[in-house]
Amino acid sequence: MAGLFETGDPATDEVRAAYAYLGAVTERPTAQLWDLVDMVGPVEARDRILRKQVPEGLADQTEARRAVVDGAGLLEDAQRSGARLLVPGDPGWPDWLLAPLDRPRGRRRDGTGGVPTALRPLGLWWRGPADPATALGRSVAVVGTRAPTAYGRAVTADLSAGVSAEEFTVVSGGAFGIDAAAHRAVLGAGGVTIAVLAGGVDRLYPRGNDSMLRQIAETGAVISEQPPGTGVTRYRFLDRNRIIAALTSATIVVEAAARSGALSTAAWATALERPVGAIPGPVTSVASVGTHLLIRDRGAVLIGRTADVVELAGDMGETAAPPCGGTSTWDGLDDVTRRVLEALPTSGGVAPAEVAASAGIPSSTTRAVLGRLMSTGAAVRGPQGWRRSGGGGVQMSLSVG
Known part of the structure; x- marks a missing residue:
């Protein structure tokens, strides 16, 4: 990395x-x-x-x-x-x-x-044996409501265990509901999971998840920007959401109400040009109103299986641009990624909407590809907008569309 x-x-x-x-x-x-x-x-x-x-x-x-x-x-x-x-x-x-x-x-x-x-x-207060570079090199956020349905819990468990098997670190907030389901699934699969807390890492919260959080601290990491001894407040939870979005290459929302902390995390991911995925649910389920809004109005990618998450998050380390002096090629690129790269200028910068129009690709897909290309170093976002990096091409075989 x-x-x-x-x-x-x-x-x-x-x-x-x-x-x-x-x-x-x-x-x-x-x-x-x-x-x-x-x-x-x-x-x-x-x-x-x-x-x-x-x-x-x-x-x-x-x-x-x-x-x-x-x-x-x-x-x-x-x-x-x-x-x-x-x-x-x-x-x-x-x-x-x-x-x-x-x-x-x-x-x-x-x-x-x-x-x-x-x-x-x-700074980040880090409690646990996980190496930051290794754990965050391939990481995805899985977030959602504190009051999930049985469907939401089951989907979260399957999805989290699946991406963990693909050697992704699963990052969430340690809360009840979807967060806990994601963490526990990864712990059960023997993978690495990170809980980002709203308070100090010495004051595990919520107390009902104390045993789970201690297990995470023993195998992965419990982290926070808040110093030891700090309690939780509503605005610290909202502040915490930006850390979850920033430390991961994609954010997946499983179930969420129309107004929820999970949608706050998704909004931060979008602001940071990171792709967002959402799990659809029954149209009659209040718990899925937020995820449906993300898909319909906010450009989230519909997620139905583990492979969808892997495609969305990308292989950050494996697809990174080669060091200076190395060779590179676009031969392994899928068509969607190639078109987005070709639409990027080598100097100056353009807005995502301009890239989407030039490449002839939906805006939501374009934003997801741009986030992945930035992850690999193939594209950069400067004051003038997006442009191709000076590192040449990049090998990437994952399909996005």
Whole structure:
């Protein structure tokens, strides 16, 4: 997975403690905070915040926690629960996966005057033996309602076990319902699954899933951007959804109401140009209203079997563009992928709608292919839009259409 994950030396203790502090001093990362870190580095950024030598906006954001957060203490708390903090620059840090979170910078609606928000986390608390680069190199999110039908549970179990057998890591939120069904199916199949929590990794939630989450922490990973000791809140669940979408190459929604957290995760995946799949259900089922909306109105790909998920998520590592100096060919490309690639310029950029029109392919399929091509390094998304990367061709035999 070279090129997708950081491969340098681990951060020093001081740098790690600084990131622990920075990740906890505000409720969520902000543009001002990341700008300071990018300008002076994490250690100096922490020290300036402690001395209150930062712009007024950042001073306001950090005032409540500035003097009470202890980065080194958080690392000790994590160690006691068997967790560690993965930070930018660490081997396995999923920089390529998380970086797109900075694109859709929103504005907070919590009375702070509409502060621009940078959504990329400053670190991930990681509890479990799974290697980040290996586990996230081939990963798919499976999410859905907390109150599934028997049909939803059965489909989730079959699908999750199936993609696990195809050596995909299944990522979900550890919640009741579809999340738990996905995790348990993978555990039963002996695969790797990751639970992304809305609170600290030392406070497994929900308590009713404590045994399952402990098993995940022993075989895969339980992760969070929230520091140890942090409880859950409604907005932390919503924030968590962006991490699930960012760390996976595709998001699959099994059952969801018209308004649900699972649709929030799907919306984040779409914003990040990652493909979304949805499982259809009975037209009379309230639990399937959300998935039907995704298919009808939001360009989600209808999923009916494991092979559909494999096609949608793509083989990120196996189809990556070769290193500089290597040979490459388009001979193995399916027709749909070839047409999308040929529609991309080699400089500048175009919108997905322009690619779809040029290639003569439905917009939903085009977006899915673009997400896969970005996963392999064959295409990039810049300020001007999508273009072909400079790495030449790429071998990819998976059919998308």
